[in-house]
Amino acid sequence: MSSATADRPKAAQRIHSAAKDLFHRQGIRATGIEEVCRVAEATKMSLYRSYPSKDALVAAILEEDAAAYDAWFAEATALATAPAEKLRAVIAAIADKLEKPDFCGCPLLLAQAEFRDPGHPTFRLVAAYKSRIRDQLAGLAREAGAADPVLLGDTLAMLIDGAWCSLPYMGGPQAATVLRQSTAAIMDVLGKPA
Amino acid sequence: MSSATADRPKAAQRIHSAAKDLFHRQGIRATGIEEVCRVAEATKMSLYRSYPSKDALVAAILEEDAAAYDAWFAEATALATAPAEKLRAVIAAIADKLEKPDFCGCPLLLAQAEFRDPGHPTFRLVAAYKSRIRDQLAGLAREAGAADPVLLGDTLAMLIDGAWCSLPYMGGPQAATVLRQSTAAIMDVLGKPA
DNA sequence: TCTTGATGATACCGACCGGTCACTTACTAT
DNA sequence: ATAGTAAGTGACCGGTCGGTATCATCAAGA
Numbered sequence A, B: 001m002s003s004a005t006a007d008r009p010k011a012a013q014r015i016h017s018a019a020k021d022l023f024h025r026q027g028i029r030a031t032g033i034e035e036v037c038r039v040a041e042a043t044k045m046s047l048y049r050s051y052p053s054k055d056a057l058v059a060a061i062l063e064e065d066a067a068a069y070d071a072w073f074a075e076a077t078a079l080a081t082a083p084a085e086k087l088r089a090v091i092a093a094i095a096d097k098l099e100k101p102d103f104c105g106c107p108l109l110l111a112q113a114e115f116r117d118p119g120h121p122t123f124r125l126v127a128a129y130k131s132r133i134r135d136q137l138a139g140l141a142r143e144a145g146a147a148d149p150v151l152l153g154d155t156l157a158m159l160i161d162g163a164w165c166s167l168p169y170m171g172g173p174q175a176a177t178v179l180r181q182s183t184a185a186i187m188d189v190l191g192k193p194a
Numbered sequence C: 001t002c003t004t005g006a007t008g009a010t011a012c013c014g015a016c017c018g019g020t021c022a023c024t025t026a027c028t029a030t
Numbered sequence D: 001a002t003a004g005t006a007a008g009t010g011a012c013c014g015g016t017c018g019g020t021a022t023c024a025t026c027a028a029g030a
Helices: A001-007 A011-026 A032-042 A044-050 A054-078 A083-099 A107-114 A120-144 A149-170 A171-188 B002-007 B011-026 B033-039 B044-050 B054-078 B083-099 B107-116 B121-143 B149-170 B172-190
Strands: none
Touching: A001 A011, A011 A032, A011 A044, A011 A054, A032 A044, A032 A054, A044 B149, A054 A107, A054 A120, A054 B044, A083 A120, A083 A149, A083 A171, A107 A120, A107 A149, A107 B107, A120 A149, A120 B149, A149 A171, A149 B121, A149 B149, A149 B172, A171 B149, A171 B172, B002 B011, B011 B033, B011 B044, B011 B054, B011 B107, B033 B054, B054 B083, B054 B107, B054 B121, B083 B121, B083 B172, B107 B121, B107 B149, B121 B149, B149 B172
16 A cells, blocks of 8 residues: 555645535535545545635635636637637637536636625636636737627627536537537627728 | 504515525525525524425425516517517517616526536426527527527527626626627527528 | 414524544654 | 654534424414
8 A cells, every 4th residue: 555655646635636526516515525525535634734714725726727717718829820710719629628528617607606795705706707708808809800899709708608507408519519600600790890 | 563564475475585585696505594584584483384495495486486487488579479589589688687786697597506416406497497498499590490590599598698697797787788789690690591 | 252373482403514623643854 | 763744533612504393472263
Protein backbone atom coordinates (compact mmCIF):
# COMPACT_ATOMS: atom_id res chain seq x y z
CA MET A 1 0.00 0.00 0.00
CA SER A 2 3.02 2.25 0.34
CA SER A 3 3.24 2.84 -3.42
CA ALA A 4 -0.45 3.68 -3.56
CA THR A 5 -0.21 6.22 -0.81
CA ALA A 6 2.90 7.73 -2.35
CA ASP A 7 1.16 8.59 -5.64
CA ARG A 8 -1.99 9.70 -3.93
CA PRO A 9 -2.86 13.39 -4.29
CA LYS A 10 -2.86 15.48 -1.17
CA ALA A 11 -6.00 15.46 0.92
CA ALA A 12 -6.82 19.07 0.08
CA GLN A 13 -6.69 18.24 -3.62
CA ARG A 14 -8.84 15.13 -3.23
CA ILE A 15 -11.38 17.12 -1.27
CA HIS A 16 -11.42 19.86 -3.87
CA SER A 17 -12.02 17.56 -6.82
CA ALA A 18 -14.56 15.40 -5.00
CA ALA A 19 -16.49 18.47 -3.92
CA LYS A 20 -16.38 19.90 -7.42
CA ASP A 21 -17.79 16.71 -8.87
CA LEU A 22 -20.49 16.21 -6.24
CA PHE A 23 -21.57 19.85 -6.14
CA HIS A 24 -21.90 19.81 -9.90
CA ARG A 25 -23.74 16.52 -10.25
CA GLN A 26 -25.96 16.63 -7.17
CA GLY A 27 -26.09 20.28 -6.32
CA ILE A 28 -24.41 22.21 -3.54
CA ARG A 29 -27.21 22.22 -0.98
CA ALA A 30 -27.88 18.56 -1.68
CA THR A 31 -24.30 17.60 -0.85
CA GLY A 32 -23.14 17.50 2.76
CA ILE A 33 -19.52 17.86 3.73
CA GLU A 34 -19.50 14.40 5.23
CA GLU A 35 -20.33 12.98 1.83
CA VAL A 36 -17.59 15.08 0.26
CA CYS A 37 -15.08 13.72 2.74
CA ARG A 38 -16.26 10.16 2.28
CA VAL A 39 -15.88 10.36 -1.51
CA ALA A 40 -12.55 12.16 -1.18
CA GLU A 41 -11.37 9.49 1.28
CA ALA A 42 -10.40 12.27 3.63
CA THR A 43 -11.60 13.52 6.98
CA LYS A 44 -13.55 16.55 8.00
CA MET A 45 -10.53 17.90 9.80
CA SER A 46 -8.55 17.85 6.56
CA LEU A 47 -11.31 19.80 4.91
CA TYR A 48 -11.45 22.40 7.65
CA ARG A 49 -7.68 22.70 7.73
CA SER A 50 -7.76 23.77 4.07
CA TYR A 51 -11.04 25.70 3.98
CA PRO A 52 -12.53 27.71 6.82
CA SER A 53 -16.10 26.74 5.93
CA LYS A 54 -18.26 24.97 3.40
CA ASP A 55 -19.10 28.35 1.90
CA ALA A 56 -15.40 29.00 1.36
CA LEU A 57 -15.00 25.64 -0.35
CA VAL A 58 -17.96 26.43 -2.58
CA ALA A 59 -16.56 29.86 -3.39
CA ALA A 60 -13.14 28.42 -4.22
CA ILE A 61 -14.65 25.89 -6.60
CA LEU A 62 -16.92 28.39 -8.32
CA GLU A 63 -14.12 30.91 -8.71
CA GLU A 64 -12.03 28.19 -10.28
CA ASP A 65 -14.92 27.29 -12.57
CA ALA A 66 -15.27 30.89 -13.65
CA ALA A 67 -11.54 31.23 -14.24
CA ALA A 68 -11.51 27.99 -16.23
CA TYR A 69 -14.32 29.28 -18.41
CA ASP A 70 -12.48 32.53 -18.98
CA ALA A 71 -9.37 30.65 -20.04
CA TRP A 72 -11.42 28.35 -22.20
CA PHE A 73 -13.13 31.31 -23.85
CA ALA A 74 -9.77 32.92 -24.59
CA GLU A 75 -8.45 29.68 -26.00
CA ALA A 76 -11.45 29.11 -28.23
CA THR A 77 -11.34 32.63 -29.65
CA ALA A 78 -7.56 32.58 -30.09
CA LEU A 79 -7.82 29.95 -32.80
CA ALA A 80 -9.72 32.31 -35.09
CA THR A 81 -8.71 35.70 -36.42
CA ALA A 82 -11.87 37.34 -37.73
CA PRO A 83 -14.33 38.40 -34.99
CA ALA A 84 -17.20 36.54 -36.63
CA GLU A 85 -15.07 33.41 -36.67
CA LYS A 86 -14.28 33.91 -32.99
CA LEU A 87 -17.99 33.92 -32.21
CA ARG A 88 -18.46 30.76 -34.24
CA ALA A 89 -15.54 29.15 -32.42
CA VAL A 90 -17.07 29.89 -29.03
CA ILE A 91 -20.37 28.38 -30.07
CA ALA A 92 -18.62 25.36 -31.55
CA ALA A 93 -16.72 24.79 -28.34
CA ILE A 94 -19.91 24.99 -26.29
CA ALA A 95 -21.67 22.60 -28.62
CA ASP A 96 -18.81 20.13 -28.18
CA LYS A 97 -19.15 20.43 -24.41
CA LEU A 98 -22.88 19.70 -24.64
CA GLU A 99 -22.19 16.44 -26.42
CA LYS A 100 -20.03 15.03 -23.66
CA PRO A 101 -22.08 12.22 -22.11
CA ASP A 102 -21.54 13.03 -18.46
CA PHE A 103 -21.89 16.78 -18.81
CA CYS A 104 -24.82 18.09 -16.86
CA GLY A 105 -24.96 21.84 -17.44
CA CYS A 106 -23.13 25.02 -16.57
CA PRO A 107 -22.02 24.68 -12.93
CA LEU A 108 -22.29 28.41 -12.36
CA LEU A 109 -25.81 28.66 -13.72
CA LEU A 110 -26.89 25.72 -11.58
CA ALA A 111 -25.28 27.24 -8.52
CA GLN A 112 -27.11 30.50 -9.02
CA ALA A 113 -30.41 28.67 -9.02
CA GLU A 114 -29.57 27.28 -5.60
CA PHE A 115 -28.60 30.61 -4.06
CA ARG A 116 -31.21 33.08 -5.23
CA ASP A 117 -30.55 35.82 -2.73
CA PRO A 118 -29.04 38.70 -4.75
CA GLY A 119 -26.81 39.50 -1.80
CA HIS A 120 -25.33 36.02 -1.54
CA PRO A 121 -21.68 35.78 -2.68
CA THR A 122 -22.46 32.85 -4.96
CA PHE A 123 -25.22 34.73 -6.70
CA ARG A 124 -22.99 37.75 -7.19
CA LEU A 125 -20.08 35.69 -8.45
CA VAL A 126 -22.25 34.03 -11.09
CA ALA A 127 -23.91 37.27 -12.09
CA ALA A 128 -20.52 38.89 -12.53
CA TYR A 129 -19.27 35.98 -14.62
CA LYS A 130 -22.33 35.99 -16.83
CA SER A 131 -22.06 39.72 -17.34
CA ARG A 132 -18.46 39.29 -18.40
CA ILE A 133 -19.40 36.67 -20.99
CA ARG A 134 -22.19 38.92 -22.16
CA ASP A 135 -19.78 41.83 -22.62
CA GLN A 136 -17.30 39.67 -24.48
CA LEU A 137 -19.97 38.41 -26.86
CA ALA A 138 -21.22 41.94 -27.51
CA GLY A 139 -17.63 43.10 -28.07
CA LEU A 140 -17.01 40.41 -30.66
CA ALA A 141 -20.34 41.19 -32.30
CA ARG A 142 -19.36 44.83 -32.55
CA GLU A 143 -15.98 43.97 -34.04
CA ALA A 144 -17.73 41.69 -36.49
CA GLY A 145 -19.69 44.70 -37.70
CA ALA A 146 -23.14 43.68 -36.53
CA ALA A 147 -25.80 46.35 -36.95
CA ASP A 148 -26.91 45.90 -33.33
CA PRO A 149 -24.03 44.24 -31.49
CA VAL A 150 -25.76 44.18 -28.13
CA LEU A 151 -28.76 42.42 -29.62
CA LEU A 152 -26.58 39.81 -31.31
CA GLY A 153 -24.46 39.30 -28.21
CA ASP A 154 -27.45 38.99 -25.90
CA THR A 155 -29.19 36.65 -28.30
CA LEU A 156 -26.16 34.38 -28.31
CA ALA A 157 -25.95 34.59 -24.52
CA MET A 158 -29.60 33.56 -24.29
CA LEU A 159 -29.13 30.66 -26.67
CA ILE A 160 -26.11 29.49 -24.72
CA ASP A 161 -27.89 29.61 -21.36
CA GLY A 162 -30.92 28.02 -22.98
CA ALA A 163 -28.73 25.21 -24.27
CA TRP A 164 -27.51 24.42 -20.75
CA CYS A 165 -31.11 24.33 -19.51
CA SER A 166 -32.41 22.24 -22.38
CA LEU A 167 -29.94 19.47 -21.63
CA PRO A 168 -32.26 17.50 -19.30
CA TYR A 169 -35.18 17.33 -21.70
CA MET A 170 -33.49 17.62 -25.10
CA GLY A 171 -30.34 15.61 -24.57
CA GLY A 172 -26.78 16.65 -25.32
CA PRO A 173 -26.58 15.77 -29.03
CA GLN A 174 -29.82 17.49 -29.97
CA ALA A 175 -28.99 20.53 -27.83
CA ALA A 176 -25.64 20.78 -29.58
CA THR A 177 -27.22 20.47 -33.02
CA VAL A 178 -29.88 23.07 -32.31
CA LEU A 179 -27.33 25.46 -30.83
CA ARG A 180 -25.07 25.11 -33.86
CA GLN A 181 -27.81 25.58 -36.44
CA SER A 182 -29.76 28.32 -34.68
CA THR A 183 -26.67 30.41 -34.02
CA ALA A 184 -25.58 30.02 -37.62
CA ALA A 185 -28.97 31.26 -38.75
CA ILE A 186 -28.99 34.11 -36.24
CA MET A 187 -25.54 35.27 -37.19
CA ASP A 188 -26.54 35.32 -40.83
CA VAL A 189 -29.34 37.70 -39.99
CA LEU A 190 -27.97 39.82 -37.15
CA GLY A 191 -24.27 39.64 -38.03
CA LYS A 192 -24.49 41.95 -41.04
CA PRO A 193 -24.05 45.74 -40.91
CA ALA A 194 -27.18 47.85 -40.95
CA MET B 1 -60.40 41.02 14.92
CA SER B 2 -63.50 38.98 14.28
CA SER B 3 -64.17 40.57 10.90
CA ALA B 4 -60.57 39.98 9.89
CA THR B 5 -60.71 36.33 10.77
CA ALA B 6 -64.01 35.90 9.00
CA ASP B 7 -62.66 37.01 5.61
CA ARG B 8 -59.39 35.24 6.14
CA PRO B 9 -58.66 32.39 3.75
CA LYS B 10 -58.45 28.93 5.19
CA ALA B 11 -55.15 27.88 6.70
CA ALA B 12 -54.48 25.37 3.93
CA GLN B 13 -54.86 28.09 1.34
CA ARG B 14 -52.64 30.52 3.20
CA ILE B 15 -49.98 27.85 3.53
CA HIS B 16 -50.21 27.00 -0.13
CA SER B 17 -49.78 30.55 -1.37
CA ALA B 18 -47.07 31.41 1.15
CA ALA B 19 -45.11 28.30 0.19
CA LYS B 20 -45.53 29.04 -3.48
CA ASP B 21 -44.15 32.52 -3.03
CA LEU B 22 -41.25 31.54 -0.78
CA PHE B 23 -40.25 28.49 -2.80
CA HIS B 24 -40.21 30.62 -5.91
CA ARG B 25 -38.33 33.58 -4.52
CA GLN B 26 -35.86 31.84 -2.20
CA GLY B 27 -35.77 28.32 -3.51
CA ILE B 28 -37.29 25.13 -2.14
CA ARG B 29 -34.32 23.76 -0.23
CA ALA B 30 -33.58 27.21 1.16
CA THR B 31 -37.08 27.50 2.64
CA GLY B 32 -37.98 25.58 5.78
CA ILE B 33 -41.50 24.65 6.66
CA GLU B 34 -41.35 26.72 9.80
CA GLU B 35 -40.73 29.80 7.70
CA VAL B 36 -43.63 28.85 5.46
CA CYS B 37 -45.92 28.58 8.45
CA ARG B 38 -44.71 31.84 9.94
CA VAL B 39 -45.37 33.74 6.71
CA ALA B 40 -48.70 31.99 6.26
CA GLU B 41 -49.65 32.84 9.84
CA ALA B 42 -50.48 29.22 10.38
CA THR B 43 -49.04 26.37 12.38
CA LYS B 44 -47.09 23.32 11.40
CA MET B 45 -50.00 21.16 12.42
CA SER B 46 -52.24 22.90 9.90
CA LEU B 47 -49.66 22.25 7.23
CA TYR B 48 -49.37 18.57 8.07
CA ARG B 49 -53.12 18.21 8.31
CA SER B 50 -53.36 19.32 4.68
CA TYR B 51 -50.19 17.82 3.24
CA PRO B 52 -48.54 14.60 4.36
CA SER B 53 -45.01 15.96 3.85
CA LYS B 54 -42.99 18.87 2.54
CA ASP B 55 -42.35 16.89 -0.63
CA ALA B 56 -46.09 16.58 -1.16
CA LEU B 57 -46.53 20.32 -0.69
CA VAL B 58 -43.76 20.96 -3.21
CA ALA B 59 -45.30 18.52 -5.67
CA ALA B 60 -48.73 20.11 -5.32
CA ILE B 61 -47.33 23.57 -6.00
CA LEU B 62 -45.25 22.49 -8.98
CA GLU B 63 -48.14 20.56 -10.49
CA GLU B 64 -50.27 23.64 -10.12
CA ASP B 65 -47.53 25.73 -11.73
CA ALA B 66 -47.33 23.35 -14.67
CA ALA B 67 -51.10 23.31 -15.07
CA ALA B 68 -51.20 27.10 -14.91
CA TYR B 69 -48.57 27.32 -17.62
CA ASP B 70 -50.51 24.90 -19.79
CA ALA B 71 -53.66 26.97 -19.40
CA TRP B 72 -51.71 30.14 -20.04
CA PHE B 73 -50.19 28.64 -23.19
CA ALA B 74 -53.62 27.64 -24.46
CA GLU B 75 -54.98 31.09 -23.71
CA ALA B 76 -52.12 32.86 -25.47
CA THR B 77 -52.42 30.74 -28.59
CA ALA B 78 -56.21 30.94 -28.67
CA LEU B 79 -56.08 34.65 -29.46
CA ALA B 80 -54.42 34.01 -32.82
CA THR B 81 -55.60 31.92 -35.72
CA ALA B 82 -52.58 31.34 -37.96
CA PRO B 83 -49.97 28.97 -36.46
CA ALA B 84 -47.15 31.50 -36.98
CA GLU B 85 -49.23 34.06 -35.12
CA LYS B 86 -49.75 31.60 -32.29
CA LEU B 87 -46.00 31.24 -31.93
CA ARG B 88 -45.61 34.99 -31.89
CA ALA B 89 -48.36 35.25 -29.28
CA VAL B 90 -46.59 32.79 -26.99
CA ILE B 91 -43.34 34.70 -27.25
CA ALA B 92 -45.12 37.99 -26.67
CA ALA B 93 -46.79 36.64 -23.55
CA ILE B 94 -43.46 35.39 -22.19
CA ALA B 95 -41.82 38.72 -22.93
CA ASP B 96 -44.59 40.45 -21.00
CA LYS B 97 -43.99 38.13 -18.07
CA LEU B 98 -40.27 38.95 -18.11
CA GLU B 99 -41.01 42.62 -17.73
CA LYS B 100 -42.95 42.22 -14.50
CA PRO B 101 -40.73 43.72 -11.80
CA ASP B 102 -41.02 41.00 -9.19
CA PHE B 103 -40.78 38.08 -11.59
CA CYS B 104 -37.73 35.98 -10.92
CA GLY B 105 -37.74 33.20 -13.49
CA CYS B 106 -39.58 30.02 -14.39
CA PRO B 107 -40.42 28.25 -11.13
CA LEU B 108 -40.18 24.84 -12.73
CA LEU B 109 -36.79 25.46 -14.26
CA LEU B 110 -35.48 26.74 -10.94
CA ALA B 111 -36.90 23.75 -9.12
CA GLN B 112 -35.19 21.34 -11.48
CA ALA B 113 -31.84 22.94 -10.71
CA GLU B 114 -32.41 22.18 -7.04
CA PHE B 115 -33.32 18.53 -7.55
CA ARG B 116 -30.86 17.18 -10.06
CA ASP B 117 -31.40 13.51 -9.48
CA PRO B 118 -33.13 12.20 -12.64
CA GLY B 119 -35.17 9.86 -10.48
CA HIS B 120 -36.55 12.58 -8.21
CA PRO B 121 -40.26 13.33 -8.76
CA THR B 122 -39.59 17.05 -9.08
CA PHE B 123 -36.98 16.50 -11.78
CA ARG B 124 -39.30 14.23 -13.70
CA LEU B 125 -42.26 16.58 -13.39
CA VAL B 126 -40.26 19.47 -14.82
CA ALA B 127 -38.73 17.36 -17.57
CA ALA B 128 -42.19 16.19 -18.60
CA TYR B 129 -43.52 19.74 -18.60
CA LYS B 130 -40.61 21.05 -20.66
CA SER B 131 -41.02 18.22 -23.15
CA ARG B 132 -44.68 19.08 -23.53
CA ILE B 133 -43.87 22.73 -24.28
CA ARG B 134 -41.22 21.58 -26.70
CA ASP B 135 -43.70 19.37 -28.54
CA GLN B 136 -46.27 22.15 -28.70
CA LEU B 137 -43.74 24.56 -30.14
CA ALA B 138 -42.60 22.04 -32.74
CA GLY B 139 -46.24 21.31 -33.60
CA LEU B 140 -47.02 24.95 -34.19
CA ALA B 141 -43.81 25.30 -36.21
CA ARG B 142 -44.88 22.38 -38.39
CA GLU B 143 -48.35 23.86 -38.88
CA ALA B 144 -46.71 27.16 -39.77
CA GLY B 145 -44.92 25.39 -42.59
CA ALA B 146 -41.36 25.64 -41.31
CA ALA B 147 -38.82 23.71 -43.33
CA ASP B 148 -37.44 22.10 -40.16
CA PRO B 149 -40.15 22.40 -37.52
CA VAL B 150 -38.18 20.61 -34.82
CA LEU B 151 -35.27 22.98 -35.30
CA LEU B 152 -37.49 26.02 -35.07
CA GLY B 153 -39.37 24.67 -32.08
CA ASP B 154 -36.21 23.72 -30.21
CA THR B 155 -34.60 27.04 -31.02
CA LEU B 156 -37.58 28.85 -29.56
CA ALA B 157 -37.53 26.56 -26.52
CA MET B 158 -33.86 27.38 -26.00
CA LEU B 159 -34.43 31.09 -26.34
CA ILE B 160 -37.28 30.92 -23.85
CA ASP B 161 -35.26 28.99 -21.26
CA GLY B 162 -32.33 31.26 -21.93
CA ALA B 163 -34.52 34.26 -21.28
CA TRP B 164 -35.49 32.95 -17.83
CA CYS B 165 -31.80 32.42 -17.02
CA SER B 166 -30.67 35.77 -18.33
CA LEU B 167 -33.01 37.60 -15.99
CA PRO B 168 -30.50 38.00 -13.14
CA TYR B 169 -27.73 39.54 -15.23
CA MET B 170 -29.67 41.15 -18.07
CA GLY B 171 -32.72 42.48 -16.32
CA GLY B 172 -36.35 41.94 -17.25
CA PRO B 173 -36.81 44.73 -19.81
CA GLN B 174 -33.68 43.89 -21.79
CA ALA B 175 -34.42 40.16 -21.64
CA ALA B 176 -37.89 40.85 -23.00
CA THR B 177 -36.55 43.06 -25.78
CA VAL B 178 -33.91 40.56 -26.83
CA LEU B 179 -36.40 37.71 -26.76
CA ARG B 180 -38.85 39.63 -28.91
CA GLN B 181 -36.31 40.73 -31.49
CA SER B 182 -34.32 37.53 -31.70
CA THR B 183 -37.39 35.34 -32.10
CA ALA B 184 -38.73 37.66 -34.79
CA ALA B 185 -35.45 37.32 -36.66
CA ILE B 186 -35.30 33.56 -36.17
CA MET B 187 -38.86 33.06 -37.36
CA ASP B 188 -38.09 35.06 -40.47
CA VAL B 189 -35.30 32.67 -41.30
CA LEU B 190 -36.53 29.30 -40.03
CA GLY B 191 -40.25 29.87 -40.38
CA LYS B 192 -40.30 29.62 -44.17
CA PRO B 193 -40.84 26.40 -46.15
CA ALA B 194 -37.77 24.68 -47.61
C1' DT C 1 -77.02 23.83 24.10
C1' DC C 2 -74.20 20.48 22.49
C1' DT C 3 -71.45 18.75 19.17
C1' DT C 4 -68.21 18.80 15.62
C1' DG C 5 -64.63 20.12 12.60
C1' DA C 6 -61.03 23.22 11.75
C1' DT C 7 -57.37 25.71 13.77
C1' DG C 8 -54.03 27.31 17.15
C1' DA C 9 -50.25 26.67 20.70
C1' DT C 10 -46.45 24.41 22.24
C1' DA C 11 -43.49 21.05 23.54
C1' DC C 12 -41.12 17.46 21.72
C1' DC C 13 -38.61 13.79 18.74
C1' DG C 14 -34.89 11.78 15.97
C1' DA C 15 -31.99 12.80 12.28
C1' DC C 16 -28.83 15.44 10.07
C1' DC C 17 -25.82 19.40 9.32
C1' DG C 18 -21.77 22.37 9.64
C1' DG C 19 -18.08 22.71 12.54
C1' DT C 20 -14.65 21.76 16.62
C1' DC C 21 -12.04 19.13 19.88
C1' DA C 22 -8.07 16.29 21.77
C1' DC C 23 -5.31 12.97 20.39
C1' DT C 24 -2.78 9.67 17.20
C1' DT C 25 -0.28 8.19 13.09
C1' DA C 26 3.03 8.53 9.39
C1' DC C 27 6.14 10.71 6.50
C1' DT C 28 10.17 13.67 5.83
C1' DA C 29 13.93 16.86 6.34
C1' DT C 30 17.77 17.80 8.95
C1' DA D 1 17.56 10.01 15.98
C1' DT D 2 14.71 13.81 16.19
C1' DA D 3 11.54 17.22 15.41
C1' DG D 4 8.17 19.25 12.46
C1' DT D 5 4.29 18.79 9.76
C1' DA D 6 0.35 16.84 7.16
C1' DA D 7 -3.15 13.81 7.76
C1' DG D 8 -6.32 10.55 10.20
C1' DT D 9 -9.67 9.16 14.11
C1' DG D 10 -13.80 9.39 16.56
C1' DA D 11 -16.32 11.70 19.78
C1' DC D 12 -18.74 15.69 20.35
C1' DC D 13 -21.29 20.47 20.04
C1' DG D 14 -25.18 23.58 19.03
C1' DG D 15 -28.46 24.41 15.73
C1' DT D 16 -31.89 23.34 12.40
C1' DC D 17 -34.70 20.33 9.93
C1' DG D 18 -38.95 17.66 8.88
C1' DG D 19 -42.43 15.70 11.38
C1' DT D 20 -45.54 14.27 15.62
C1' DA D 21 -48.21 14.43 19.98
C1' DT D 22 -51.25 16.61 23.17
C1' DC D 23 -54.31 19.80 24.53
C1' DA D 24 -56.87 24.27 24.10
C1' DT D 25 -59.84 27.36 21.38
C1' DC D 26 -63.63 28.77 18.77
C1' DA D 27 -67.11 29.32 15.35
C1' DA D 28 -71.04 27.26 13.05
C1' DG D 29 -74.84 24.04 12.56
C1' DA D 30 -78.27 20.64 14.43
